[in-house]
Amino acid sequence: MEIIQEQKNFMPRLDLHCHLDGSLSRTFFEEILGRRVEMEELQVAPDCRNLAEYLAKFSLPFQGIQTARDLRYAGYDFMRSAKADALDYVEVRFAPVSCCMQGLDVRTAIESVLNGVKRGREEFGIDFGVIVCAMRGHSEEDNLAMLRTAREFLGAGVCAADLAGDEASWPMRGFRELFGEVKRMGMPFTLHAGECGSVENIAEAVDCGAVRIGHGVAMSGHEDVMRLCRDRHIGIEMCPTSNVQTRAVPGFDRYPMREFLDVGLLVTVNTDNRTISGTTLEKEIRVAQEQCGVSDEDIVQMMRNAVEISFAPDEVKHRLWKRFGGRTTA
Ligand SMILES: [Zn+2]
Numbered sequence: 001m002e003i004i005q006e007q008k009n010f011m012p013r014l015d016l017h018c019h020l021d022g023s024l025s026r027t028f029f030e031e032i033l034g035r036r037v038e039m040e041e042l043q044v045a046p047d048c049r050n051l052a053e054y055l056a057k058f059s060l061p062f063q064g065i066q067t068a069r070d071l072r073y074a075g076y077d078f079m080r081s082a083k084a085d086a087l088d089y090v091e092v093r094f095a096p097v098s099c100c101m102q103g104l105d106v107r108t109a110i111e112s113v114l115n116g117v118k119r120g121r122e123e124f125g126i127d128f129g130v131i132v133c134a135m136r137g138h139s140e141e142d143n144l145a146m147l148r149t150a151r152e153f154l155g156a157g158v159c160a161a162d163l164a165g166d167e168a169s170w171p172m173r174g175f176r177e178l179f180g181e182v183k184r185m186g187m188p189f190t191l192h193a194g195e196c197g198s199v200e201n202i203a204e205a206v207d208c209g210a211v212r213i214g215h216g217v218a219m220s221g222h223e224d225v226m227r228l229c230r231d232r233h234i235g236i237e238m239c240p241t242s243n244v245q246t247r248a249v250p251g252f253d254r255y256p257m258r259e260f261l262d263v264g265l266l267v268t269v270n271t272d273n274r275t276i277s278g279t280t281l282e283k284e285i286r287v288a289q290e291q292c293g294v295s296d297e298d299i300v301q302m303m304r305n306a307v308e309i310s311f312a313p314d315e316v317k318h319r320l321w322k323r324f325g326g327r328t329t330a
Contacts, residue, residue, distance in 0.1 A: 004296045011299075012088040012323040014306035015270050015281050017190075017214055017237035019133075019164075020078055020094035020113065021061035022273025028077040029060065032070050043278045044245055051196060051246045057276045065094075066102040068112040075116020076123075083124035085280040089312060089320060092117065093131035093162050096150065097142050106146045114157040127316045129159030131190065136165030140178055147178075151185045159311035161189040162214065167197035172204040183209040188311055190237065194218030195248050199225050206234055212309055215239060217248050220256035226263045235309030236265050239272035240287050241279045252291035261298055268306040269299070300324075 029037040042061075044054055065074050075092075082090045092113075099109040110132065117128050132150040134143035150158050161182050163175055172193060182189055190212035191205040199218045203225050206213070212235035219225040229236065240255055242248075249255050260267045269284050271277065288294040294302075307320045 004300060007300045007324065008296050010323060010325075011303045012307065012320040013086055013281055014089045014268070014303060014310060014320070015082070015085075015087055016091045016212075016235075016268055016306055016310055017239055017270035017272055018078075018090060018092055019273050020074055020092050021058060021065055021098075022276040023078055023081060023092075023271070024061055024064065024074055024275055025077050025081055026275075028073065029064055032064055032073065039278075042275050044276055046278075048245045049247060054242075054246045054276065061275075062098065062101075065099050066104060068104060068108050071099060071104075071109055071112035072116040072119075075113040075118075076120045077116075079117055079120020079124055079126060079128065081274060082120070082126050082128075085274075085282060087126055087281060088323070089127045089307075089310065089316065091129045091131055091159060091311060093133050093164070095133040095135050095138075095164060097135060097138050097146050106149050110150055110153055110158065114153065118157065127312065127319075128157075129311045130157050131160045131162050131311070132158060133162040133164040134175075134178065136163060136167065136170035136175070138165075143178055144181060147182055147185070147187070151187050154187055155313075159188075161187050163189075163191045164214075165192075167192060167195055167201060171197060172201040172208070176204070176208055179208045179210070190214055190235070195243070196246065203228060206232060211235065212237055215243060215248065216260075217243055217256055220259055223263075226260070226265060230264050230266075233266060233309075235305065236260060236267045237270050238267055239270045239277075240284055240292060241277045242272035245277060252287060255292045257288055258293040261294070261301070266305045266309055267302055268309065269302050 026037055044057055065071050078092050096106045096109040188211055191210040192214035193201040193205040195215035199222045202216055202219050214237045216236045269288050271279050
């Protein structure tokens with residue numbers, strides 16, 4: 001018991017599912033907008049109980065990341081928050097095409113975020129990877145062009161691709177070709193699936209070649225899909241607070257984290273949108289333990305899983321493994 005407690009105190013802390021636009025600080029907005037910003041403008045109310053209310057909070061962040069300067073600052077600001085949350089490694093994701101509404105080009109958008117997070121890494125000593133999100137609501141042409149540009153930065157700050165956006169309106173099957181192409185490019189990817197859509201989206205995402213699934217809550221109770229994910233070593237990026245706020249699950253008592261851990265899935269705990277959800281990794285760990293039936297041992301296991309499934313280069317993974325006491329395998 002004491003050994004686990006000690007491991008928990010010293011374990012590396014990783015957040016693998018975190019959106020840049022939903023995680024920018026109040027200071028960031030006050031500086032770029034030049035006015036006082038109330039937290040209610042940025043964060044969902046504690047009693048947020050639907051997806052529409054949640055998504056409405058993205059409108060201000062969306063306006064805040066449309067220039068190269070603001071994107072650089074956003075990348076830096078994100079790393080500053082990661083430092084405040086005592087993270088050791090973070091994967092931050094954003095949708096470059098969504099940052100080009102005022103004429104910016106995708107390449108500059110990616111470079112600007114990379115410059116910001118790199119500055120943050122130097123100042124705060126936190127390793128990172130940037131995940132670029134194709135959007136379900138964007139055209140295939142825009143998504144593909146963005147992914148081709150992002151591929152040039154793979155290994156130079158960009159670590160993977162993702163698919164985000166309204167899952168219920170745009171099911172996974174419409175993106176098979178796109179991600180078939182991403183696979184051919186040699187770019188690894190995680191896909192948002194089973195957050196507010198069907199369990200079929202999860203099976204299709206795995207079939208498409210996704211090595212990780214964002215959320216995945218819809219596979220609760222579906223033994224065949226859980227087995228598929230377990231047998232293929234698919235990483236599961238769970239985000240408890242966000243999933244309750246958007247009604248992906250009715251409450252923490254129904255959150256399938258315990259169920260997924262028991263099945264042997266590579267479960268991880270993450271924040272999703274730090275500012276919009278009003279959360280930190282510290283809070284997510286606490287909520288998992290207090291309300292989702294997760295033990296100290298499970299928390300350590302989830303951080304081990306996070307190192308294993310992260311898109312980090314080997315030398316970074318090696319450094320993180322050492323923090324568990326020198327072991328180099330899960
Ligand atoms: Zn997400």
